[in-house]
Amino acid sequence: MTLDPNDLDEREALAALCKRLGDDEFVLAERYTEWQVRSPSLESDLALSNIAQDELGHARLWYDLLIDLGYEEPEIVYERDADEWHHSTLVEQPFAEGDWTDPIVRSYLYDVAEKLRLATLEESTHPKIADRVGKIQGEENYHLEHAQNWLERLVADDEGKERVQNAVDRLFPYALTLFEPVDPDVEDDIVDLGLRDATLAEMGEEWLSVVIPYLESLDLDVPESGVEGMDGYAVTDEMLPEHVGRDGSHTEAWSDLFEEFTHTYHDLGRDQSTKIMGRPE
Amino acid sequence: MDIETVKERAGPREFSPGDDLPEEYRKAATRMIEFHANSEIMGAYLERPFIRQAPSIDRKLAFSAKVQDEIGHGQLLYRAAETLGIKTREEMLDDLAEGRGKFLNCFHYPMDGWVETPMIAFFVDGAAMRRQATLRRTSWEPYAHAMDKVCFEEGFHVKHGEDILRTLMNGSRAEQRRTQEAFEEWWPRIIQFFGPTDDKSTHHDFAADVGLKQMTNDELRQAFLDMYVPKARKYGLEIPEYPRVSQNDEGRWVVEEDDLDWDEFFTVAKNNYEPGLGQINGRARAQEAVEWVRDVIEGDGAPAGGRSPQAAD
Amino acid sequence: MIWEVFRQEKKGDYHTHCGNVHAPDREMAKQFAAIQHGRRKPTNSIWVVPKDEVGEIDTDDVPFGGTTDKAYRWTTAYNLQTEQAREVEESDSEQQEAEKQRGEA
Known part of the structure; x- marks a missing residue:
């Protein structure tokens, strides 16, 4: 499919998809960088810094597709x-x-x-999405292996395991928001247009079917793991936290973070951001 | 090997861990490399807030990569220091956390805003690179090897810093004015980067005699000013009136040392500079907060290297 | 037991891998390596390392240096068109060389 520049639904669907992909990567990276010069060792510092840069680079690849739609760079990040x-x-x-x-x-x-959502984009009808997926996947395997390697070592120790359990309890409900819609109609369009070949509900189920058995194999308790056995895995409204992010509703931490990373841009009265590199191919 | 032999043989990359070297050499080399390594860490700590505060994605990526490189340099340098057999990396990092470890004067000063970033990322890194390039010929082979990789990477830091300065000095009037103000605040500290002039230093320069240092403070300061004063001017920065700097008959830059605050310099050097304690303590807190992870990974009280004494026998 | 052998040609150089030897222990490995790998080529020092202690990660495991654009970490991204200090220029050309080699690999 080549994008029909006059079809507003198509444009909206593509923009929504790129924003949810790009925003996840950008904000995750922003948080990861807090560990720079604060990680447990110099080596682990280098590794997490690299993961942060990978994710930021991926955000840039998704945001770049918004430029095709006529967005200006400042309105994508610093002036949104x-x-x-x-x-x-x-x-x-x-x-x-x-x-x-x-x-x-x-x-x-x-x-x-x-990993799951990149797989649903491999055959995207928008060729630039399909093309970028491959590059991003090349870096994602390391991220997942890195997380699993650490998890397996941390749970081998009593204190480490208790801390991991607390983090799972705290983060699991938020993780479920990864499968929430920006707007239900637009999400339908994303699938109908073939931009992505699975629904959010399907992706959520698949995620649960991977994450729950893995965490349980580490002898961790998973909140809501009781869903298994009813009619398979499913993300239900009761499992979600108050703020899901996808619809623009965020937790308190977001406004502080947003304030911090846009500070210089506004303080210097900039109206464009510095470009060092050309647009990615 | 006695110290006289060390001095006779002293030359680029002359000594390696297999050599039987006197404690005096090993201690002096440890002190010098530890200082260098600590400076990488504290420089990274000072710059890290600007990963977040960068005004574009490109700058954010570059700042993250730069801070990452500095941590990588710390990793190389602590390892080079460890090979001397005097202190472990953990001991050096603990000393840094507890305020005993020394590091570069410039990294003691807090940084408030983006306009200050080129003061570190361009001028201080430019100064550091002048020195580091000479250390590829240091007599401790592992230190020279670390310098090979550091110098390979560091060109990106200096050019990135220059690019930030270029953008600021081509920006709005307010950006230019604020950059000039930051420059005036940082300029004396940058000049002090190389320490007091050689004829004023009271102790005999042992590090030069044994080949650890390849150039004197004076020579390095000269080389820095020769290169970076014209660069500052090119971007429209005015060199502050004080400290007085002037060109002599040979066209080289000379600094009036008495115009500089040496009391402050030595207070800084002893980790007693009040405004800078926040950085030392902040990094110490961060290190302490992840102590539990190191315990989990290495096990409580395990000797360095992670092997029990029995297994090592 | 197999020992990997790393040879340093002259003082100040890096020890680079040059082969291996079969030997029952470290002392014997050093003696054998000195002859097998140091008898002809210029040699200043040799390291021997038990093969089983060597871990490997290769391009099947990880795309070294990444698969997306990381130009920001290279000097070549910063086109300043000003005179650079000698050591910055050296870094620049070393990085250009490394980029070229990465491209060829």
């Missing part, structure tokens, strides 16, 4: 209103100082979802 960001509330959660289990658990929950 805070309540028009559509990332999942999982990625905006603040870290407690020293709680290394949080970025690790967050990364695991996120990267499983990322």
Whole structure:
């Protein structure tokens, strides 16, 4: 499919998809960078910094597709209103100082979802999406393996396991918002147009079917794991937190974070952002 | 090997971990490399808020990559220091956390805003790179090897810093004015980066005699000013009136040392500079907060290297 | 037991992998390596490392340096068109060389 520039539904569907993809990556990276010069060791610092840069790079690839739709760069990041960001509330959660289990658990929950959703984009009818998926997948395997390697080592210790369990309890409901719609009608269009070949409900079910058995194999309790055995795995409204992010509703931490990363841009009175690199191919 | 032999043989990459070196050499080299490594960490700590505060995605990526590189340099340098057998990395990081570890004067000063970033990322990194390039010829082979990789990477830092300065000085009037103000605040500290002049330093320069240092403070300061004063001017920065700097008959830059605040410099050097304690303590808190992870991974009280004494026998 | 052998040609150089030897323990491995790998090529030092202690991660496991644009970490992204300090220029050309090699790989 080539994008019909006059079809407003198509444009809206593509924009919504790119924003939810890009915003997740951007905000997650923003949080990861808080661990720079604060990770448990110099080596783990280098690794997480790299993951942050990968995710930011992926955000840039998705945002770049918005430029095709006529967006200007400032309105994508620095001049967009805070309540028009559509990332999942999982990625905006603040870290407690020293709680290394949080970025690790967050990364695991996120990267499983990322792997699944990239797979649903491989055959996208929008060729640029399909093309970029391959590049991004090349970097995502490391992220997931990194999270799992850490998880397996952390749960081998009593204190580590208790901390991991707390992080799972805290983050799991937020992770479910990864499968919430920006707008239900637009989400239908995304699938109907073939931009993505699975529904959010299907992706949520698949995610649960991967994450729950894995966490249980580490002898961790998973909130809501009782869903299995009724009619399979499913994300239900009762499992969701108050703010889901996708619809523009965010937790308190988001406004502080947003304030911080847009500070310089506004303080200097900029009306465009610095471009070092050309547009990605 | 006695110290006289060390001095006779002293040359680029002359000594390696297999050599039987006197404690005096090993201690001096440890002190120097530890200082360098600590400076990488504290420089990274100072710059890290600007990953978040960067005014574009490109700058954010570059700042993250730069801070990552500095941590990588710390990793290389602590390892090079460890090979001397005097201190472990953990001991050096603990000393840094507890306020005993020393590091570069410039990284003690707090930074408030984006306009200050090129002061570190361009001028201080430019100064550091002048010095580091000479250390590829240091006599401790592992240190020289670390410098190979550091110098390979560091060109990106300096050019990135220059690019930020270029953007600011081509920006609005307010950006230019605020950048000039930041420059005036940082300029004396940047000049002090290389320490007091050689004829004023009271102790005999042992590090030069044993080949650890390859250029004197004076030579390095000269080389820095020769290169970076014209660059500052090119971007429209005015060199502040004080400290007085002037060109001598040979066209080289000379600094009036008495115009600089050496009391402050030595207060800073001893980790007693009040406004800078927040950085030392902030990093210490961060290190302490993840102590539990190191315990989980390595096990409580495990000796360095993670092997029990029995297994090592 | 197999020992991997790393040879340093002259003082200040890096120890680079040059082969291996069969030997029952470290002392014997050093003696054998000195002859097998140090008898002809210029040699200043040799390291021997038990093969079983060597871990490997290769391009099947991880795309070294990433698969998306990371130009921001290279000097070549910053087109300043100003005179650079000698050491910055050296870094620049070393990075250009590395980029070229990465491209060819």
